Amino acid sequence: xxxxxxxxxxxxxxxxxxxxxxxxxxxxxxxxxxxxxxxxxxxxxxxxxxxxxxxxxxxxxxxxxxxxxxxxxxxxxxxxxxxxxxxxxxxxxxxxxxxxxxxxxxxxxxxxxxxxxxxxxxxxxxxxxxxxxxxxxxxxxxxxxxxxxxxxxxxxxxxxxxxxxxxxxxxxxxxxxxxxxxxxxxxxxxxxxxxxxxxxxxxxxxxxxxxxxxxxxxxxxxxx
Amino acid sequence: xxxxxxxxxxxxxxxxxxxxxxxxxxxxxxxxxxxxxxxxxxxxxxxxxxxxxxxxxxxxxxxxxxxxxxxxxxxxxxxxxxxxxxxxxxxxxxxxxxxxxxxxxxxxxxxxxxxxxxxxxxxxxxxxxxxxxxxxxxxxxxxxxxxxxxxxxxxxxxxxxxxxxxxxxxxxxxxxxxxxxxxxxxxxxxxxxxxxxxxxxxxxxxxxxxxxxxxxxxxxxxxx
DNA sequence: GGTTCGATCAATGTATACGAAAATTATAAT
DNA sequence: ATTATAATTTTCGTATACATTGATCGAACC
Numbered sequence: 001x002x003x004x005x006x007x008x009x010x011x012x013x014x015x016x017x018x019x020x021x022x023x024x025x026x027x028x029x030x031x032x033x034x035x036x037x038x039x040x041x042x043x044x045x046x047x048x049x050x051x052x053x054x055x056x057x058x059x060x061x062x063x064x065x066x067x068x069x070x071x072x073x074x075x076x077x078x079x080x081x082x083x084x085x086x087x088x089x090x091x092x093x094x095x096x097x098x099x100x101x102x103x104x105x106x107x108x109x110x111x112x113x114x115x116x117x118x119x120x121x122x123x124x125x126x127x128x129x130x131x132x133x134x135x136x137x138x139x140x141x142x143x144x145x146x147x148x149x150x151x152x153x154x155x156x157x158x159x160x161x162x163x164x165x166x167x168x169x170x171x172x173x174x175x176x177x178x179x180x181x182x183x184x185x186x187x188x189x190x191x192x193x194x195x196x197x198x199x200x201x202x203x204x205x206x207x208x209x210x211x212x213x214x215x216x217x218x219x220x221x222x223x224x
Numbered sequence: 225x226x227x228x229x230x231x232x233x234x235x236x237x238x239x240x241x242x243x244x245x246x247x248x249x250x251x252x253x254x255x256x257x258x259x260x261x262x263x264x265x266x267x268x269x270x271x272x273x274x275x276x277x278x279x280x281x282x283x284x285x286x287x288x289x290x291x292x293x294x295x296x297x298x299x300x301x302x303x304x305x306x307x308x309x310x311x312x313x314x315x316x317x318x319x320x321x322x323x324x325x326x327x328x329x330x331x332x333x334x335x336x337x338x339x340x341x342x343x344x345x346x347x348x349x350x351x352x353x354x355x356x357x358x359x360x361x362x363x364x365x366x367x368x369x370x371x372x373x374x375x376x377x378x379x380x381x382x383x384x385x386x387x388x389x390x391x392x393x394x395x396x397x398x399x400x401x402x403x404x405x406x407x408x409x410x411x412x413x414x415x416x417x418x419x420x421x422x423x424x425x426x427x428x429x430x431x432x433x434x435x436x437x438x439x440x441x442x443x444x445x446x447x448x
Numbered sequence: 449g450g451t452t453c454g455a456t457c458a459a460t461g462t463a464t465a466c467g468a469a470a471a472t473t474a475t476a477a478t
Numbered sequence: 479a480t481t482a483t484a485a486t487t488t489t490c491g492t493a494t495a496c497a498t499t500g501a502t503c504g505a506a507c508c
Contacts, residue, residue, distance in 0.1 A: 012491080035459070046492060047493085047494095048272075049491080049493095052275070055276055055279045056283055059280055060283070067461095068500055069459085070460085080374070086322075091315075098310075148311065150308055151310065154311065260490075272463065272464090273463095291490080293490090
């Protein structure tokens with residue numbers, strides 16, 4: 001049996017991954033409109049796997065399937081951004097509490113510490129791109145490690161949606177000093193198994209970000 | 225092809241609705257295994273719309289698509305039930321707070337009051353089935369009216385999953401007197417625009433339910 | 449000239465066909 | 479008898495064909 005090292009993903013998975021990646025990076029612009037056939041040709045496959053991928057992406061809120069008119073990339077309105085962040089806030093606070101409540105594996109704790117360390121390095125060198133990536137990974141770890149798989153799944157989805165917005169506004173944000181400090185404090189609380197503190201700090205962090213977000217939305221040219 | 229009255233739904237929507245209904249009612253048992261062709265025949269359509277519906281149901285956590293082995297109805301393990309309720313708890317508390325914070329329309333307030341009234345009637349006549357339905361509608365209203373569409377969507381999904389469990393355990397539950405009282409108090413807080421009270425009461429309600437759930441899970445024959 | 453109705457078109461929604469991969473069964477060899 | 483291998487079958491994954499339906503464009507009538 002010749003099984004070389006090459007990955008064998010299904011067409012549907014490929015389509016899903018490619019489209020989601022393009023949407024997150026705004027290579028497919030918010031509000032842009034596509035026909036099934038267009039995307040099928042773009043991805044080098046037939047309409048069938050494209051449709052299946054589209055159904056998933058619609059469920060996750062990245063696409064809208066407009067009956068008889070193909071797909072539209074979900075627009076980021078101000079309201080949408082606010083709503084997404086509100087949901088993410090309450091899920092992440094819960095995750096932080098849970099994470100600190102469980103006995104965490106040393107390896108996992110290290111992953112968290114590493115992510116914070118990378119955020120520090122990126123902040124030092126003023127690399128907004130790298131900082132956003134490390135921060136994204138920190139938040140991902142927070143929710144994935146919390147021990148509730150259902151929470152992790154849904155929170156990850158909202159995190160991705162929030163990440164899309166963030167990538168659009170990288171250059172507009174103030175130097176995120178507080179994030180690093182807060183995240184380090186959360187990790188410390190996790191290490192000490194102190195759920196209340198973890199929760200409180202993360203809540204404060206999220207509230208601060210919510211205020212910063214309001215300012216940001218004021219300055220942005222987004223539909224209401 | 226037969227045109228049955230006013231139905232204008234697509235096959236995919238029909239398949240989605242039917243399958244979900246059957247799963248919620250345990251007409252398709254947890255853990256049961258089906259081939260695409262079976263379900264297609266059962267629903268009187270081809271595999272294509274069945275597959276699309278299945279993709280949606282898998283996203284929502286009601287089905288698992290087992291590569292090359294068709295679909296499996298998601299099992300309700302104790303862990304799953306606990307996880308779902310934890311997520312629902314934090315989303316609903318947020319919803320209760322938000323709902324009380326906004327200026328609510330008189331019509332919408334009436335809907336909430338009606339739901340509670342129906343719960344009271346059902347409790348009085350000891351109709352567990354009707355009570356569960358009214359309670360489900362109350363929780364649905366709570367999250368749908370909260371003003372955050374993204375929260376509403378995801379919370380509704382978790383509510384449906386929780387509802388599946390509840391329908392399986394109707395006869396095992398104690399007389400839910402506290403639920404009615406608590407829900408009435410939440411509605412009152414909403415009417416008075418008192419988000420803190422709404423949140424506190426609903427949190428207490430959810431915590432009580434979490435404890436009752438633990439007991440229930442002890443007595444049930446579910447996989448861990 | 450504007451509006452309405454009809455014909456044509458285009459794109460989806462659904463069915464079906466087909467190839468590939470896994471599972472199963474049968475067969476053969478040790 | 480047991481294991482391995484080959485043949486067969488089953489079912490999925492994907493492509494393609496087809497029919498339905500909303501849209502578009504034009505012509506006729508007011």
